[in-house]
Amino acid sequence: MKRFFVLMSCICSTVLLFAQQKATWIWYPGDFEVWLSNDMQNRRTERGTFFPPFWKMDSHYVLVEFHKEFDLPAAEEIQIHAEGKYNVKINGKMLAGMPSRVKLDKGKQKINIKVYNQAQVPALYVQGKNVYTDKTWLATFEDKEWIDETGKASDQSGTTYVHAGYWNFNEAAQAPSEFRLPTRPQEAVQQQAQGKGTLIDFGKNTFGFLTLHQLKGRGKLHIYYGESREEALATQTCETLDILDVQLQNANDTTLDLSKAFRFVYIEPDGQVQFEKVSMQYEYLPVPDRGTFKSSDEELNKIWEVAKYTMELTSREFYIDGIKRDRWIWSGDAYQSYAMNYYLGFDAETVKRTILALRGKEPTVSHINTIMDYTFYWFLSIYDYYQYTGDKEFIAAIYPRMRSLMQFCLDRRNADGLMQGLAGDWVFIDWAEGLSKQGEVSFEQLLLCRSLETMALCADLLRLPDDKHTYAAEASALKKKLFDYYWNTKQGAFAHSRIDGKRTENITRYTNMFAIFFDYLSAEQQQSVKDNVLLNDNIQKIVTPYMRYYELEAMCALGEKDYVMKEMKNYWGGMLKLGATTFWEEYNPSKHGADHYAMYGREFGKSLCHSWGASPIYLLGKYYLGVKPTKAGYEQYEIEPYLASLSWMEGKVPTPEGEIELYVSKSKIKVSSPVGQGTLKIKSTKKPRVNRGEIRQVDKNSYTLELEKGVNYEVEYAGV
Amino acid sequence: MKRFFVLMSCICSTVLLFAQQKATWIWYPGDFEVWLSNDMQNRRTERGTFFPPFWKMDSHYVLVEFHKEFDLPAAEEIQIHAEGKYNVKINGKMLAGMPSRVKLDKGKQKINIKVYNQAQVPALYVQGKNVYTDKTWLATFEDKEWIDETGKASDQSGTTYVHAGYWNFNEAAQAPSEFRLPTRPQEAVQQQAQGKGTLIDFGKNTFGFLTLHQLKGRGKLHIYYGESREEALATQTCETLDILDVQLQNANDTTLDLSKAFRFVYIEPDGQVQFEKVSMQYEYLPVPDRGTFKSSDEELNKIWEVAKYTMELTSREFYIDGIKRDRWIWSGDAYQSYAMNYYLGFDAETVKRTILALRGKEPTVSHINTIMDYTFYWFLSIYDYYQYTGDKEFIAAIYPRMRSLMQFCLDRRNADGLMQGLAGDWVFIDWAEGLSKQGEVSFEQLLLCRSLETMALCADLLRLPDDKHTYAAEASALKKKLFDYYWNTKQGAFAHSRIDGKRTENITRYTNMFAIFFDYLSAEQQQSVKDNVLLNDNIQKIVTPYMRYYELEAMCALGEKDYVMKEMKNYWGGMLKLGATTFWEEYNPSKHGADHYAMYGREFGKSLCHSWGASPIYLLGKYYLGVKPTKAGYEQYEIEPYLASLSWMEGKVPTPEGEIELYVSKSKIKVSSPVGQGTLKIKSTKKPRVNRGEIRQVDKNSYTLELEKGVNYEVEYAGV
Structure with missing residues (x-):
């Protein structure tokens, strides 16, 4: 019920947004993304020390001109908000000062606004009845408007204009530089005395800002974070920590400045410092629930749910690799996040933001992430x-x-x-x-x-x-x-x-x-690769979920979905059996105990919540629910369900127009779609029967059904 | 006497500086210059409206690594100051947190410090006995330090290191982002009621922040600036103005935020606003007085003095074109400022800063200033x-x-x-x-x-x-x-x-x-150009001091120094006769009255204090005092004095080692130099006599004397 409510409120606000609010903050495309990614990627710490990326970070243009031409049916007044110093020209005439309200006459109006800001991204928000900032405005970082000796402007312009960048800052008060991900309070599940301090367990791996309730006294508080219990207690080797200097006469609730990843937190006071309890502010990217998956196999359902939570945690301002470290945007990792996202939240904005941030700006002096x-x-x-x-x-x-x-x-x-x-x-290729x-x-x-x-x-x-x-x-x-x-x-x-x-x-x-x-x-080469490489144990095995993703995708493409399902349950199920609450950067079933947490020569070097660990979302959506676009934006698409070892499965796959809904058992397929033209591919030992449309036979045991949008199909068949 | 005192205090502080203080703030070379020039060039206003440059402005690198290796004779402690978030590695080992003091052991110590700052330039100041930041440190914006699966760092680096940038921020407290030019109070020479307001005259064209003394009341104060009286009174067409919103119950001295250029200020209250008097904070670049010129011709002396003051006003954070507008760095204008500077303050730092700011950074998408x-x-x-x-x-x-x-x-x-x-x-070429x-x-x-x-x-x-x-x-x-x-x-x-x-x-x-x-x-082509172009009135005449500079230089090179002197006195003397207190962007002797102030189709569009107006400094130094280096840094140089219409002249020309001093009359030349090997070229109708060294005859009436540094030469001759 709760989920339903969230979804509804989400839809409502979207509707309100388009009805009442057309203006949005704009900037030079890619600039806010570069600026925000610099900010985010420089939040990594290692044992309390600032740990920045090693590649070149780019910068926004400090001076940007925005403009658009209008033909107004009547006079109107516009409000102007900018991040930075600005000036305004109407039909080529500069207005006095930095006007926040401007009256425009009826008829043709060309509006040019130049914004300057070195510290933050020059951004603009104009709100009027017909005149308001949106993606149709043009932007440039140089206008090359020179003059001759009489003051006449040049007629030959070499200026390149591009469409303005934007996201969803649709209120004047939502200045882009003020952007923060939302948070919500979250309680610990256990808090107990441990050695000289206190060990707190949040029940699962999580991310956010720690709150110390009723903190008081004088001294230092040593806070050790762990994605595992072992890590939090390993005060000498845990990856992240905070040392808090407490000088509080009166008890106070204190929330820390820098977000961290943890399931466990171990806190040791040094001096006379006390607190009552510890909770957290969970920080998250709000993405509506769209893709779903459920089946008769509870382990598989758990794999999907944990993968979903892993995606939730690693989807932030941008798609990051992991929440403990590096908290950076890695192109290879993000590439997989995008694919999973198409079967989960279908959050196009975060994909675009991440692609823009990764590319950065000219000059190009190295590969993306140097890789x-x-x-x-x-x-x-x-x-x-x-x-x-x-x-x-x-x-x-x-x-x-x-x-x-x-x-x-x-x-x-x-x-x-x-x-x-x-x-x-x-x-790079892989960690191997x-x-x-x-x-x-x-x-x-x-x-x-x-x-x-x-x-x-x-x-x-x-x-x-x-x-x-x-x-x-x-x-x-x-x-x-x-x-x-x-x-x-x-x-x-x-x-x-x-x-x-x-x-x-x-x-x-x-x-x-x-x-x-x-x-x-x-076909021959495929078979050869399958036998000689993929199914050949003498070829070095893959241990990262990163490359398991592609290996299993290749096997799916070869039709080996039973094999893949077995591998998936072994590999991701294996992590679950070890108590994983999020999926890991690397999993080697032959390791034991806390050895699983080591990597890069460090005892707790491994990230236990890593985006590339969430690939079952993608595999289940694309190869078992079997949904994929065959023409851009689901104008055409295929559904080739594969039930495999399950007695039934159901799920939703998001598209630009809504969700494709699917139920599949050994004898029945139910499907409805809000988008495009679909083809349902059915393997059946007898000719399927359908309530609408026409079943066509392709081959022995192979049938298709063309799907119209908005129709509820029910197919009876005999699964192969 | 005052000048002598200033010079002395200047020398003293320089000495102290090198004796006690070796550390200096460092940054990625060019980055502070780009950042500061963005700041400066975006201070232009036109009638109260922000008026930015139209070319692309660049940005600093937001993440910079600084490092240097030392071999310490003994352990020592260093202090670290940074503008930005930073981390410290000693011999490859990361230290905890952001340490402000670090103890270093005796022996080899490699120090790496990474600084991150988006809003300002990442800058670093390290102070220790042997370990301190200076230009020998290396900097990079990417260190490409990747690792393999064992955590081992790559051994093949593609990183480019360059020597750190620096200026003269030699105290820890002098954070580069806090840099401001110094100011000193300056009084008006006259204040009188005029129409509905008050007209204030500062006696000469000047630059700085206006102070309104004992300001009180409620209402608006309209402040109109003028490089001429006419401009200040032309409330509808003057180029710069401020509108001050006054809400002061108690009288208060108020200094405005934004510096302006003016000789006259006209202030009109709107509402109940009062003030007692108006003064200003004169803002200037401190440059020691080094080059001088004085002669028997008072008009020429006045030209030199006004040119010097014009240079003083237009030498700021960078060499700008003019103080009223554009207050920007224009490469063609700056090129002349550099040349004048070599005969005046010999301020190498401002030349370098300006060259760096003009170049900006990659990618190069247009010509400098688009020209x-x-x-x-x-x-x-x-x-x-x-x-x-x-x-x-x-x-x-x-x-x-x-x-x-x-x-x-x-x-x-x-x-x-x-x-x-x-x-x-x-x-561009010229305004013509x-x-x-x-x-x-x-x-x-x-x-x-x-x-x-x-x-x-x-x-x-x-x-x-x-x-x-x-x-x-x-x-x-x-x-x-x-x-x-x-x-x-x-x-x-x-x-x-x-x-x-x-x-x-x-x-x-x-x-x-x-x-x-x-x-x-x-020689033949030269003569042809001289007759057919330079001395040909049918060829379009030059009206800007900008191109007059080169025209007169060409005539000097052709030996036409009497002609040039006459032109110089006519042209620059002409501006003085019109009451100029600084030299203008353009002067056309055929215009009359306030018509002189118009340009670009605007009544007061012309800048009356324009750096390219100051060229007599260069011409007098290079072609009359006749001093110029013939090998880099005055390792070798020539002095070819030309007295022309004067009965005597004297002056100093700065060099990297001090000033060459020269006195020339029709019968005597006195010269001393602190630098290199010089050749004095003498035109004399009889063989000159000298107190030291040896006169050599080159030609009829042409002699040379080789000059050793540190020797006072006195030559008696008979000027041609």
């Missing part, structure tokens, strides 16, 4: 975004930055047209023992090839035939090289790398499994 | 700086930004290898009626050629033979084109432009006069 593969995931994420949302506006806005980043990549190819790690390039990064790694060429295909697709979308042709030709040439240089016919798989121009004998899973769901392989 | 010629002056200014100061460290620091800006220029050449105005390029900017203007090619020569010189200095060769070859090819495409043999001069690949018949002074002092012309 070569992470640059490529960034490209891939953009076409995915378009495919799920159908939002061409964003593709148009980001395309110039795609183009310049691709040029950066192409300029770094060697004489053979391949990319290898130059000074400053991190070739002894994984070679030397020479020309096939995985990087594969991702570059896919990125070039993405460029060609986006260029085509934006009707840039020259660009399309260039990128398509590059992609095709590189794809040929991929097979010529790396395909090992004898081993029936792609080699891991070339060194000094020679193919190595090393075979790893990465290139091979990506090639499957990129659909680069013939 | 093509202003980009080229920027290049020229750097070699000049080296020639006068001998400061190779700065050349090394700025060279990467020279290289990328030159690439920007070379990439914008057309198929003929020439530059013409593309969209967004302002081809009907001056054509169409096609390929010869003046721009000439400046590009000189800029390429500058690149070759700097590359040579930094021992970059490949760069030197590339730029020298480009320069030489372009120089050939300049003569092939533009030299009009019939008219004996360079044409103004080519349009559609054809040379125009238009001849203007610009290219021709610059070619003279760039020494691009044969």
Whole structure:
């Protein structure tokens, strides 16, 4: 009931918003995202010490001009709010001072407002009946309005205008620089004396600001955070801590300034310091509940719920990797968050924000996060975004930055047209023992090839035939090289790398499994990769949920959904059995006890709430509920449910227009959709029967049903 | 006496500074300059309205790492101050929290400090016995310190380190973001009732913050500023004004927030507002008095003094164009300020600051100030700086930004290898009626050629033979084109432009006069240019002191110093006769009365205190006192005094080591120098006699005397 209520209030406020409030704060596109991500990413601490990212952080333009032309049916008054010093021109005439209210006449009105702010992002909010700021305003960081000796302005402008950036700051009082995620109070489940201090348990891994109730006295309070009990009690090795200097004569409720990740908190006083109890302010990104999943398998349901909570915790101002560390935006990690989000909250704004923040601004001096593969995931994420949302506006806005980043990549190819790690390039691929990064790694060429295909697709979308042709030709040439240089016919798989121009004998899973769901392989090659690599225990195993995601996706693409379901239950179910309340950065079933918490040579180095741990959301939505768009924004889509070991499952998959709802048992499929044209694919040993529409047979045991939006279908069939 | 005292106190504080205080605030080079120039340039107002620059403004890096390695003779404690959040690593080990004091052991100590600040420039001040921040520290905006799965840091770094930026913030308390120019109180010379208000006269054009003494009452105070009496009284058309909202029950001294330029201030109350008197806080850049000039010609002395005061007013955080408007840094204007400064304060820091601020940062998307010629002056200014100061460290620091800006220029050449105005390029040249900017203007090619020569010189200095060769070859090819495409043999001069690949018949002074002092012309061509262009009244005359500067310099180079002296007295003396207390942006002797104050189609649009008006300082120092370095930093120099119409002159010319002092009459030259090896060139009808050294005859009536530093020479001669 509670959930229903939340959803309703959410819908109501959305309706109100569009009815009464059209204006929104605007800025130079990407600038608020850069500024906010700088702020967020510099909140990481390690044992109380500030721990910033190591890559270049960009800055907003300090002086921005916004403008739009209107044709007003009647005179009106506008209100102007700005973050920064500003001036206003109406039809080319500068107004006196910094006017907060301006009267506009009927008829053509061109409004130009320049805002200057070094400390924060220059932002603008104009509110009037017909004249108000929104994404249709244009912005520039240079207007090049020079004059001749008579004071006449130049007629040849070299200024580039772009559409203004915006989010959802729809009230004048919601100045972008004041943005904070909301919080809500949350109680601990247990508080007990422990050694010289107090151990508090919040029942599950969580994130927010600790509140010490009725704090008083003089002295220091040492606060040790733990994603595990062991970590909180390991005062010498826990990853995060606070040392609070208390000087309070009268008892006071004190909430700490900096948010932290924890399930357990161990507090030791040093001096005469007391407190009554500890609670927290849970900090979260408000995203409506949209995607759901439920089945006859309670373990699977638990996996989905814990994955959902892991996503909730790692979806913040931006999609971050983990809540304990790094609290940074990593492109490879975010790429998976986007995909999970399409099956959960369908929060397009956070995807866009994260993509903008990752790209940053010119000049491009290194790969995204300095990691070569992470640059490529960034490209891939953009076409995915378009495919799920159908939002061409964003593709148009980001395309110039795609183009310049691709040029950066192409300029770094060697004489053979391949990319290898130059000074400053991190070739990451995966956390895996002894994984070679030397020479020309096939995985990087594969991702570059896919990125070039993405460029060609986006260029085509934006009707840039020259660009399309260039990128398509590059992609095709590189794809040929991929097979010529790396395909090992004898081993029936792609080699891991070339060194000094020679193919190595090393075979790893990465290139091979990506090639499957990129659909680069013939049926024969697919089978060969499946047998010789994916199902071959002699090939180094993957231990991170990060790459498990792709490995299982490849197996799904190969139709091995029973296998994947078994793996999923083993792997994620394995973490649950160890008491996980959120999914981990890495899970190796062969480890024991607190050894699970170690990583990077540190006792509690591992993040126990890591976004890439939440992939069951994606796998269950895309390959079991089986829903995916086949044309941008679900204009067309497929539903290919796969029940596997379950006796029934049901769920919702969000789309731009609402949720596709699905119930599947061995004998019945119920489906309704608010969007596009769908195709339901049914495996059945007999011809299915349906209440509406027409079942078509495709093959033995294969049928389809075309779905119209707004119709409730009920299919009776005999599951294979 | 007062001047002597100021000078002494200045020297003392310098001595103290170096003896007791070695640490200084450091930052990423150029970042403070960019930040401060953004702040300064956005202080312009026009009739009370914020009036920002129209070009792109850059930003500081928000996260900077500083480091240095030491080998300490004994343990010591350091104090750390930072503008921003920071962390400290000693020998690779992170310290807890943000420590303000750190104990260092004896022996090798590597100190890394990372500072984060979005609002202001990340800056650092470390103070210890041996460990203290200075220009030898290294800085970077990305350290690319990634790790493998074991936590081991990468050994292949792509990080670029540069030497830290600094100025003179040598005390911990002098945080860079707190920087303000000093002020001193200054009284008005007259205050009188005028119409409905009060007119105040400060006796001369000045700059600072107005103080209203014993202000009280309720209502508005309208404050109109004027560089002329007419302007202050023209309440509808004066360029700057303030409207003060007064709500004071008790009388109060109120100083305004924003500095303004004015000689006259007219104040009209609106409501019940009263004040007793008006004074001001004069705001200035403290620069020691070093260059001087005095002669038997009182008018010339007055010209020099007014030029000096004009320079004082326009030398601020940076060299600006004018104090009323634009209060911006314009590269072409600054280029002249630098040259004047070498004959006045020899303030290397302000030259460097201005050069850094003008260049800004990558990406380079337009010409400096959007003006093509202003980009080229920027290049020229750097070699000049080296020639006068001998400061190779700065050349090394700025060279990467020279290289990328030159690439920007070379990439914008057309198929003929020439530059013409593309969209967004302002081809300025000069304020002159009907001056054509169409096609390929010869003046721009000439400046590009000189800029390429500058690149070759700097590359040579930094021992970059490949760069030197590339730029020298480009320069030489372009120089050939300049003569092939533009030299009009019939008219004996360079044409103004080519349009559609054809040379125009238009001849203007610009290219021709610059070619003279760039020494691009044969003796014959020089004579032809002199007769057919410079002394030809049919060629459009120059009306700005900006281009008068170069025209007179060309005439000086041609030996026409009597002509130049006459022009100088006519032109600058003409402004003095009109009551100028500072020199103007433009002076046309044929105008009358308040018409002199109009420009850009505005009644008081003209700046009456414009840096380019101060060029007599440069001309008198370089061509009459006749002092100039012939090897960088005055390691070698020439003195070629020219007395002209004067019966005597004396003066000082600053050098990196102190002042060259000179007295010249028709029969005696006295000279002493604290620097390098000098050559005194003497024109005399008989062989001169000298107290020290040896006179050599060069030619009929031409003699030289080699000067050793620290020696007082007295030469008796018979002036030609």
